[in-house]
Amino acid sequence: MGEFLYGTSSWSSPDWAGVFYPEGMPPGDYLGHYAQEFRTVEADVTYYRVPSRQMVEGWDRKTPDDFVLCAKFPRSIVHAGAERLPDEKRLLMPGEDGDDLERFLEAMSILGDKCGPLILQFPYFNKKVFTDPTPFLERLDTFLAGLPTEFRYGVEIRNKTWLAAPLLEVLRRHRTALVLVDLKYMPHPADLMGDLDLLTTDFVYVRLIGDRKAVEARTRTFDRIVMDQGPRLSRWARLLREVIPRSERTLVFANNHFAGHGPTTIRDLAALVEENEGKS
Numbered sequence: 001m002g003e004f005l006y007g008t009s010s011w012s013s014p015d016w017a018g019v020f021y022p023e024g025m026p027p028g029d030y031l032g033h034y035a036q037e038f039r040t041v042e043a044d045v046t047y048y049r050v051p052s053r054q055m056v057e058g059w060d061r062k063t064p065d066d067f068v069l070c071a072k073f074p075r076s077i078v079h080a081g082a083e084r085l086p087d088e089k090r091l092l093m094p095g096e097d098g099d100d101l102e103r104f105l106e107a108m109s110i111l112g113d114k115c116g117p118l119i120l121q122f123p124y125f126n127k128k129v130f131t132d133p134t135p136f137l138e139r140l141d142t143f144l145a146g147l148p149t150e151f152r153y154g155v156e157i158r159n160k161t162w163l164a165a166p167l168l169e170v171l172r173r174h175r176t177a178l179v180l181v182d183l184k185y186m187p188h189p190a191d192l193m194g195d196l197d198l199l200t201t202d203f204v205y206v207r208l209i210g211d212r213k214a215v216e217a218r219t220r221t222f223d224r225i226v227m228d229q230g231p232r233l234s235r236w237a238r239l240l241r242e243v244i245p246r247s248e249r250t251l252v253f254a255n256n257h258f259a260g261h262g263p264t265t266i267r268d269l270a271a272l273v274e275e276n277e278g279k280s
Contacts, residue, residue, distance in 0.1 A: 002247045004240070005068055006270050007038040008262035009207065009255040010045070015222040020263050032062040038266075040068040040116060042207075042253045047072040047121065050103045056110045063114065070116035070205075070251065071108060076100045078120050086122075088129045092143040105148060116251065117152045117205055119179060124158040133162045137170055144174035154179045154205040160186050163196070171200040180204065182232065182258065184211040190239045204243050204250040208236070208265060210258035219260055226260035233265070237272035244273075 011034040017023060021030055034041060043059070045051065051071075059069055072078075077100060081087035108115050120140075130136045140155070147153060155171060156179035157163060163178075171178055178200050180189045189198055210229070218226040236252075244250045254265035 002244050003249045004244055004252075004270075004273065005040040005249065006252045006254075006266050007034075007040040007042065008266055009042045009209075009253045010262075011041050012045075013222055013256060013262075015256075016261075016263070019223045019261070029062075031059060035063045035067050037263075039066060040070065040251055040253075042119075043069060043071040046104065047075050050074050050076075050100050051107045053107055053110060056107045060111055060114060065114070067114050068116040068251070069111055069114055070119065070253075072119045072121050074100050074104055077104075078122050086125065086129055088125075092139045105151065108151070115151065117154045117177060117203065119154045119156060119205070121156040121179075122158060133159070133164075133166065136162075137166055141170045141173070144170070144176055147174075152201075152203065153177070156181060156207065158183065158186065163187070163192060163198075165196070168196065168198070168200055175201045177201050177203055177205045180206045181209055182207070182236065183209045184214075188235065190235060193239075193242075199243060199246055202248045204247045206236070206240070206250070206252040208252070208254045208258040208269070210255060212257040215257045215260055222256035222261055224261050225264050229259040229265065230268075233269050233272055236269060237275075240269075240273050 011031050012027060014027075016030075017025065021033055025033065031041075043051075063069065078091060079086045080090035080093075105118075108118060125136065144153065153174070154177040157167065158181075168178065170176075178198050180198060182188065192198060210227075215227055240250065240252065252266065252269065254262040254269065256262045259265045
């Protein structure tokens, strides 16, 4: 049986004060408190800016030795545009993002064994950006080939028709995971597994993102569950029971926008996985 780690997407939500974090706790103490319950977390802040050495040293200092901290590649690398649409001429081009890439990897190396997979979270690409996946896959292939092997990597795709053999072949070639996502307009991985083997390396990475607009129509404060996602979580639990034995490590993260409160969502999913394990 592979290792099963679960946590949330980010730990810094101010809405968790008095619910997940003790009332009055300084935000600087949040990560240490978080790490008392969960063994992994996904750093969302790195998408918006390259973390400083001081920031990553703080993460290292506040977490135990067996903690796993995953992070997203900076937006300047995977999006490369200041506007809403990504810049297809610059994204994943080392000549353009080289400084940010080098600084990002150097900072994350401070974590040593605590550093989990680093995630390339790509936006949806319309036909004004890429008319078809081939040029993107060629660039991704080259980019992954140039990354240092001391880290592990994952790729999140938001074009559902790109979830096909050519993409999976590129990822397998570079021991990179296809990030499995629960996102409104993306197919559930379970619907694809009959025709495609979505496990492209020796670890599995799952992100429960959900329907942002639907949740925000119910709340703008993320301190409680506002949407019943029980059936979806049960389906994920069944899928995880299938994939965990096939991987050395499975990491699963819940976003506040999945149901309203990330910590409760991921606790519920973990309980379902353990319940199913007891029945197997």
